[in-house]
Amino acid sequence: MKKLINNPENVVEEMIDGYVKAHPSYVRRLAENDRSLVSSMETKVDKVGILIGGGSGHEPAFMGYVGAGMADGVAVGNIFASPPPAPILEVTKAINKGAGVLYLYGNYAGDVMNFGMxxxxxxxxxIQVEMVLASDDVASAPKEEKDRRRGIAGEFFVYKTAGAAADFGYKLEEVARVARQTNENTRSMGVGLSPCSLPQTGEPSFELGENEMEVGLGHHGEPGIRKAQIESADKVADELLANIFGDMTLNKGDDVAVxxxxxxxxxxMELYIMFRRVEQVLKEKGINIYRSYVGDYITSLEMGGCSITLTKLDDELKKMIDHPVDCPMFVQK
Structure with missing residues (x-):
């Protein structure tokens, strides 16, 4: 698999270097740790700091969501690997404005250990710290074992609402409550069509037949619930939505972010074809799409496929979803 890289061992450092140089008005690198990035914009005193992070390879996550209205800093790990405690700590110290710092990350063993440390x-x-783990992937564990579920694309909505709550001046415990409520109201499921390859190996991250798909695949290539012959976009969307609907309570008249x-x-093109079917199904069920997002938000290098995420919204979460954002890779007015 062809890649535009130099030394495979330096891809993360060179990516960060290029990113900071491309967006100096948004982010800066801390001298204390090359894997620690913080907002270039001055934040007000007594605002809760929002710290996100995880492995590289998911761009625009996680660096792309540092900016006004979302995260104040990010700790960057190796490809598909958690950042160690040191860069997390340096970001924490840099973004603490006297109101504490909220850590937001996916429910993976390495992240749980390193962010906890x-x-x-x-x-x-x-420095007072609260932590909220994203665990939106319905395919990764049964409903009765929700605490084992991994975080995938639904993490984006957790960042969005927590960042807004911090901007609105919520205290640390309240910002964490909003983030947990968002995670509780969020479900996702994905489908894989083709693997990615790590720069260090150049080998496919998993195997799929020419006409196969992996239903329920994880963002690092973790196995899903079944392999199957590839089907039409409508049938794939229907299956993903059926699993999501079976796991969350949505009633006629409810509002969701998609x-x-x-x-x-x-x-x-293919993502909008998928969204077309999602809109049709939700409309048939009388569920209102309050806001919709289509594109690459949390990726897996060059993996083929997509995921669908639904977040049930109440009045408070609508306010958070509507809040303006200005980040290098995501802007909402």
């Missing part, structure tokens, strides 16, 4: 170190420096998220190499 960083939180302990931060509290030793008298995300059809590309995994890296799926053309917008």
């Amino acid at each position: 960083a939180a302990d170190l931060a509290e030793m420096e008298e 995300l059809v998220n590309g995994l890296g190499s799926t053309p917008r």
Whole structure:
């Protein structure tokens, strides 16, 4: 699999270097750690700091969501790997404005361990930290074991609402409550059509037959619930939605935010064909689309496929979803 890289061992550092140089008005790199990026914009005193992070390879996540209305800083890990505690701690210290810092990350063992260690170190420096784990992937564990579920594209809505709550001046515990409520109201499921390859190996991350798809695949290529012959976009969307509807309570008249998220190499044409079917199904059920998002929001290098995310909205979450955002890779007016 062809890639435009130099030394495979330097891809993350060179990506960060290029990113910071491309967007100096948005982000800057901390001298204390090359994997620590914070907003170039000055934030007000007593605002809760929002810290996100995870492995590289998911761009525009996670760096692309540092900016006004969303995250204040990001800790960057190796490809598909958690950042270690050191860059997390440095971001924490840099974005703490006296109101504490909220960590937002996906429910993966490495992230849980490293963000937890960083939180302990931060509290030793008298910085109050709260943590919220995204766990929206319905395919990764049954409903009765929700705490085992991994976070996938639904993390985007957790960032969006938490960033807004912090901007509105909510206290740390309240910002965390909004983030947890968003995660509780969010369900996602994906389908994989083709693997990605890591720069260090050049080998496919998993195997699929020429006409196969992986239903329920994870963002790192984790196995889904079944392999099957590829079907029409409508049938794929129907299956993903059926699993989502079976896992959350949605009634006629409810409002939702919808995300059809590309995994890296799926053309917008195909994503909009998927969204077309999502809109049809929701309309048939009398469920209102309050806001919709279509595109590459949390990817997996050049993986083929997409995921569908639904977030049930109440009046408070609508206010958070509507809040303006200005980040290098995501703008909402």
